[in-house]
Amino acid sequence: MVKALLLDLDGTLADTDPLHLLAWREALRPYGLEVDLGFYRKRISGRLNPEIVQDLLSLEGEEARRLIEAKEARFRDLAKDLKPTPGLLDLLDLIQKRGLRWGVVTNAPKENARHVLGALGLDPPLLVLAEEVGRGKPDPLPYQVALKRLGVAPEEALAFEDSPSGVKSAVGAGIRTFGLLTGHEAEALLQAGAYRVIHDFTDSALFLL
Known part of the structure; x- marks a missing residue:
């Protein structure tokens, strides 16, 4: 029951997901990574942020924190009419x-x-x-x-x-x-x-x- x-x-x-995809695309482009739907599904979707930036960019500490905060702030800016x-x-x-x-x-x-x-x-x-x-x-x-x-x-x-x-x-x-x-x-x-x-x-x- x-x-x-x-x-x-x-x-x-x-x-x-389309909003997260856009926010990640913008956040990772300066690092030379192009994020399309396939990349997003395979390497990003469903994972924790620290794991994502460590896996993709080998980033930890303050730089990783700043990147994550910027990405999530961008997501919240996009996600206003859900x-x-x-x-x-x-x-x-x-x-x-x-x-x-x-x-x-x-x-x-x-x-x-x-x-x-x-x-x-x-x-x-x-x-x-x-x-x-x-x-x-x-x-x-x-x-x-x-x-x-x-x-x-x-x-x-x-x-x-x-x-x-x-x-x-x-x-x-x-x-x-x-x-x-x-x-x-x-x-x-x-x-x-x-x-x-x-x-x-x-x-x-x-x-x-």
């Missing part, structure tokens, strides 16, 4: 009517998470930030923390993710996971362990809820 739903933030609550993923608000209404628990589990920095949630008018009862629990997706820890805080077993939860990294995190915590096709191809999400892929929250597969 499903008792809780856990949702990723970027690419799941809203289609923010729209929820189709069907999301109806799903959240259904959650409330059925007395289910829900929360958001994200690798996003706190300021970004608050910005996106505010732009969407959402106030989740639980927000788990990878930067606060110590390890980010694809590690299962963020989802393990979410399950513990909600007081539910893995088999009593469903997760919704849009990246292979996020799917691996949720599946690694033992949660049946839907992959949203907002940022990655179905094959990549299914290979990561997704139970099923959906285009958005209007998908008929969610009637099982």
Whole structure:
């Protein structure tokens, strides 16, 4: 029996990936890196910022911090008129009517998470930030923390993710996971362990809820 739903933030609550792609493209161009969609999906999407800049540029410390802060400030500047993923608000209404628990589990920095949630008018009862629990997706820890805080077993939860990294995190915590096709191809999400892929929250597969 499903008792809780856990949702990723970027690419799941809203289609923010095009904005992140643009912000990363601008941030990395001075370093001689050209970021197209394929590069973004393979090297950036679903990862923590410090890992990204270390992997791509071998940057750490103050220079890495400045680059990350500039990129995220640019993202927030772009992300002012966000729209929820189709069907999301109806799903959240259904959650409330059925007395289910829900929360958001994200690798996003706190300021970004608050910005996106505010732009969407959402106030989740639980927000788990990878930067606060110590390890980010694809590690299962963020989802393990979410399950513990909600007081539910893995088999009593469903997760919704849009990246292979996020799917691996949720599946690694033992949660049946839907992959949203907002940022990655179905094959990549299914290979990561997704139970099923959906285009958005209007998908008929969610009637099982």
